[in-house]
Amino acid sequence: MTTRHDLIVIGAGLVGAACVEAAAAAGLRVAVVESGTIGGGATSAAMGHLVAMDGDAAELALCAYSRSLWERWADRPEAEFHRCGSLWIASSEEERARIPARRAELAAAGVDAEAVDPHGLYALEPSLAAGFHGGLRVPGDAVVYPPRLAWHLIADACRDGAELFAGVRAEQLTDDGVHLADGRALRGPVLVATGAALPELLPELPMRARKGQLVVTDRHAPMVRHQLIEMGYADAAHGSDAASVSFNVQPRPNGQLLIGSSREYDATDAAVSSSLLQRMLRRAFDFVPALRERRAIRAWSGFRPATPDGLPYLGAVPGRRGVWVAAGHEGLGITAAPGSARLVVDAFLGLRPALDLAPYRPDRVLRAAA
Amino acid sequence: MRVRDFEVLVVGAGPAGLAAAHAAASHGAKVGLVDAQLRAGGQVWRHDLRFGAPKRARVQIAGLAAAGIAWLGGCEIALAEDRVLHGEGADGPMSLRWRALVLATGARELLLPFPGWTLPGVTGAGGLQALAKQGWPVAGKRVLVAGSGPLLLAAAATLKRHGACVFGIHEQAGPAALRGFAARLPRWPGKLAQAAALRLKLFDVPYRSGSLVVAAHGEESLREVEIETRTGRRRIACDLLAAGWGLVPNVELARVLGCRLDDSGTHPHIAVDDDLRTSRHGVYAAGEALGIGGLDCARVEGAMAGHFAAGAPQATQALRWRRRQARAFADLLRRQFALRPRARALAAADTLVCRCEDVALSSVQAHADPRQIRLVTRCGMGACQGRVCGAALRELGLPAPSLSATATRPPIFPMRLAALAEACFHEPSQGEV
Ligand SMILES: Cc1cc2nc3c(=O)[nH]c(=O)nc-3n(C[C@H](O)[C@H](O)[C@H](O)COP(=O)(O)OP(=O)(O)OC[C@H]3O[C@@H](n4cnc5c(N)ncnc54)[C@H](O)[C@@H]3O)c2cc1C
Ligand SMILES: Cc1cc2nc3c(=O)[nH]c(=O)nc-3n(C[C@H](O)[C@H](O)[C@H](O)COP(=O)(O)OP(=O)(O)OC[C@H]3O[C@@H](n4cnc5c(N)ncnc54)[C@H](O)[C@@H]3O)c2cc1C
Numbered sequence: 001m002t003t004r005h006d007l008i009v010i011g012a013g014l015v016g017a018a019c020v021e022a023a024a025a026a027g028l029r030v031a032v033v034e035s036g037t038i039g040g041g042a043t044s045a046a047m048g049h050l051v052a053m054d055g056d057a058a059e060l061a062l063c064a065y066s067r068s069l070w071e072r073w074a075d076r077p078e079a080e081f082h083r084c085g086s087l088w089i090a091s092s093e094e095e096r097a098r099i100p101a102r103r104a105e106l107a108a109a110g111v112d113a114e115a116v117d118p119h120g121l122y123a124l125e126p127s128l129a130a131g132f133h134g135g136l137r138v139p140g141d142a143v144v145y146p147p148r149l150a151w152h153l154i155a156d157a158c159r160d161g162a163e164l165f166a167g168v169r170a171e172q173l174t175d176d177g178v179h180l181a182d183g184r185a186l187r188g189p190v191l192v193a194t195g196a197a198l199p200e201l202l203p204e205l206p207m208r209a210r211k212g213q214l215v216v217t218d219r220h221a222p223m224v225r226h227q228l229i230e231m232g233y234a235d236a237a238h239g240s241d242a243a244s245v246s247f248n249v250q251p252r253p254n255g256q257l258l259i260g261s262s263r264e265y266d267a268t269d270a271a272v273s274s275s276l277l278q279r280m281l282r283r284a285f286d287f288v289p290a291l292r293e294r295r296a297i298r299a300w301s302g303f304r305p306a307t308p309d310g311l312p313y314l315g316a317v318p319g320r321r322g323v324w325v326a327a328g329h330e331g332l333g334i335t336a337a338p339g340s341a342r343l344v345v346d347a348f349l350g351l352r353p354a355l356d357l358a359p360y361r362p363d364r365v366l367r368a369a370a
Numbered sequence: 371m372r373v374r375d376f377e378v379l380v381v382g383a384g385p386a387g388l389a390a391a392h393a394a395a396s397h398g399a400k401v402g403l404v405d406a407q408l409r410a411g412g413q414v415w416r417h418d419l420r421f422g423a424p425k426r427a428r429v430q431i432a433g434l435a436a437a438g439i440a441w442l443g444g445c446e447i448a449l450a451e452d453r454v455l456h457g458e459g460a461d462g463p464m465s466l467r468w469r470a471l472v473l474a475t476g477a478r479e480l481l482l483p484f485p486g487w488t489l490p491g492v493t494g495a496g497g498l499q500a501l502a503k504q505g506w507p508v509a510g511k512r513v514l515v516a517g518s519g520p521l522l523l524a525a526a527a528t529l530k531r532h533g534a535c536v537f538g539i540h541e542q543a544g545p546a547a548l549r550g551f552a553a554r555l556p557r558w559p560g561k562l563a564q565a566a567a568l569r570l571k572l573f574d575v576p577y578r579s580g581s582l583v584v585a586a587h588g589e590e591s592l593r594e595v596e597i598e599t600r601t602g603r604r605r606i607a608c609d610l611l612a613a614g615w616g617l618v619p620n621v622e623l624a625r626v627l628g629c630r631l632d633d634s635g636t637h638p639h640i641a642v643d644d645d646l647r648t649s650r651h652g653v654y655a656a657g658e659a660l661g662i663g664g665l666d667c668a669r670v671e672g673a674m675a676g677h678f679a680a681g682a683p684q685a686t687q688a689l690r691w692r693r694r695q696a697r698a699f700a701d702l703l704r705r706q707f708a709l710r711p712r713a714r715a716l717a718a719a720d721t722l723v724c725r726c727e728d729v730a731l732s733s734v735q736a737h738a739d740p741r742q743i744r745l746v747t748r749c750g751m752g753a754c755q756g757r758v759c760g761a762a763l764r765e766l767g768l769p770a771p772s773l774s775a776t777a778t779r780p781p782i783f784p785m786r787l788a789a790l791a792e793a794c795f796h797e798p799s800q801g802e803v
Pocket of ligand 2 (some may be wrong): 381382383384385386387404405406407411412413414415445446447448474475476477478479495496497499500521524525617620623656657658659664665668
């Protein structure tokens, strides 16, 4: 028995869940296939920082667009949306000198940011170690809890008629749909949103897993107010070092702190690497010494879906009929989920997407390979 | 960072761990005994500020130094790596290397959710017993002890000794089950004497079987306890309710060490062979962590594990029979005090099952996938990491919130970040810098 759907979304991480929401809102008859737990992939490991990341124009445009769409979800209690703002911290005069340019770049993308002098920095965040050179504050950035939202988006869509195929793997794409591991077949156009597992279904699109680790503390009186990030973070994120750490700490609304982060290519073992954990924590103590006395309740790891150029694949997959993709957001998939979903679904519907899709189209890597 | 090396390292200084350390040391092994508590003794021999510890315990604890055993108190083991454990003691982080390891991590109390169980004034039975021993004032308080199992009697006796007015013990098991228990008791003469001694201490405390606490009432704190018997329900006014439902083995350390757990019962326990070997080479286990067995069982198994760990298996011959006896008694206890289905159905839709994250029963029931429960409700994500709510949900027959099958989430217990960062690890894989 086969069923026909207007769109079959494979993968129910936040990206897939947002696609399901967008497609269902457009009136499509949607199926969603999730082999594991909804939101249980990278989405469950994420820090949940909604951040306008500068450094690459296409990436920033997607973040900024998506951040504005996040506002629709801000009031949903399950998102645990908390607009704490980001504070980028300059460790040197050199980093401080880059603030005006970064600010201008953000402004060009419609993102408000303000330069903070050293005095202002300590007024905002008194627990920072001495000796920093100021910072850049992005008040519109926020923090969220992604996996619960993913589940609710799917549950809402199912209430409106979407069909969930849970606990079953999409095994193979066919000419007109997908074969499931339990022998069932679904017919209709397919949107693959399987994150780091993308090559299993679309081997022609290169994807690497970039492992990251986080630590969460127990609840305590607030110690920091903003999501704090070192200015060098973007360099680490955009760099290609085999393993790197950078300082990133997030206040959760309940008084917990999330501490990040590490980046590691080609690690396949999900176990927390103690040496990287150690480097990560020491880096964090350099910025906020009082963190030393807070208690960790757990550490975990996750795999960011990383494309060769760091930009996601959004759009139709060339050389395949009726196959679309939304995957490969690396460390920004939570921020970029609603924007990516809207862009892909608009393109699928033949509407004009709000952003030019060219930088994100998957054919860029196929062209490069040819 | 202090690094110490031991031939035999024992984790847990309850009766099992103390016996293991002494047994191993008797063969000349270099032995370390570590416990999260500042004082040795474990649960049953927890130090009582006013009355000290029983003689048997005092002798063993005082004899540690003379036996050459390094006592490492106040250090909770929170991380495990290959042949080295990490924790933080009073003097800072410690790394303990071992050649043979004995896990004597004991058990904790099972807390079952029922309406009102989170009200101030409601505690665990063993929990309130421990508080009393630590000097928390219970004198003159009107205390009701309820739930199931012999721990209720032990807790009531301690509370009474500390001046509490214990005016009732309510055992959920029915009279028929208790009669069955009493009839078989003479097969263990020692137990019979213990039971008689306890009964004597509690001669003036009414003991009611087939009597189930179904709710605690009060606005800010506990005022009344609602009890259900075959003849109906009634409310009893009191200051404190000590509710104990049984014990759950502590297996977290064994799990991160990769020891096989026996998952066939309601709660997992460490799996061992007849020589108390776990599935991991060089790692032995003893006591409540192998399944609830009681004090005698813990002592015998501890001694056996200590001998094995020190490479002296011949010394265990005489102990094997005693172990079988003690385990048989434990089986009897488990059967006779098994929770009735009614006791598992007390929580209402809005009763909290996860106190760390304030999750109600109905939220958990909305999901069948244990990992989905965790991710959507956050049940089990809090400071206890599922130790309390996980055991309760398993007892209720619901999927316990779990991690993905392969996930390890260090540390096992909350640990200061500085200590976590300091714990000196060796490189687990080559790919790392
Ligand atoms: C440590 C860490 C911190 C991060 N912090 C942030 C942050 O602060 N902000 C931010 O914006 N981003 C962050 N990210 C990145 C973000 O988590 C990811 O980019 C995002 O979650 C990707 O979502 P996804 O839906 O594409 O993938 P996933 O969440 O991995 O979802 C893919 C889903 O597809 C399913 N699937 C795979 N194959 C199949 C198949 N064949 N059939 C059926 N189902 C299948 C999987 O089970 C999975 O549920 C972080 C990532 C990590 C690892
Ligand atoms: C709250 C409570 C009260 C009890 N009261 C009585 C009583 O009054 N009478 C009675 O007969 N029985 C009582 N019991 C039953 C008791 O479990 C056994 O009688 C006996 O104490 C079991 O001995 P054990 O050595 O196996 O474990 P325990 O006595 O439980 O000892 C285990 C020890 O291991 C330590 N430990 C565990 N994990 C770690 C770690 N990761 N790092 C460092 N240390 C660790 C614990 O701190 C503990 O001291 C009680 C049990 C509980 C839970």
